[in-house]
Amino acid sequence: MLTWSYGSGERAGYVQKFSKRGFICKTWEGELAMVSMPGTMSEKFYFTVPEDAVAEKINANLGKKVALQYQQHIGLPTSCFGDTEYFVSGIIVLDE
Numbered sequence: 001m002l003t004w005s006y007g008s009g010e011r012a013g014y015v016q017k018f019s020k021r022g023f024i025c026k027t028w029e030g031e032l033a034m035v036s037m038p039g040t041m042s043e044k045f046y047f048t049v050p051e052d053a054v055a056e057k058i059n060a061n062l063g064k065k066v067a068l069q070y071q072q073h074i075g076l077p078t079s080c081f082g083d084t085e086y087f088v089s090g091i092i093v094l095d096e
Contacts, residue, residue, distance in 0.1 A: 007072040027082045028055040048082025067092040
């Protein structure tokens with residue numbers, strides 16, 4: 001199921017939460033606040049990061065506006081792969 005993706009794309013915003021969680025299988029889980037227009041409510045995008053190298057880049061850019069590149073994998077049999085179906089594979093910093 002991890003070799004085929006249902007969908008892929010990018011989401012832009014600010015990473016609000018990012019931590020390594022789990023009892024047996026530890027995975028990086030995060031929350032991206034996406035703001036479409038100033039003054040409006042932000043939509044939240046929940047994601048999983050399977051690679052430690054990508055997680056380090058996200059941690060280094062917390063508080064900055066970023067674009068997360070992701071693939072969507074639906075129907076995974078266990079939560080050991082992650083809590084969400086969105087797996088982030090890259091990060092682009094939008095403002096420095």
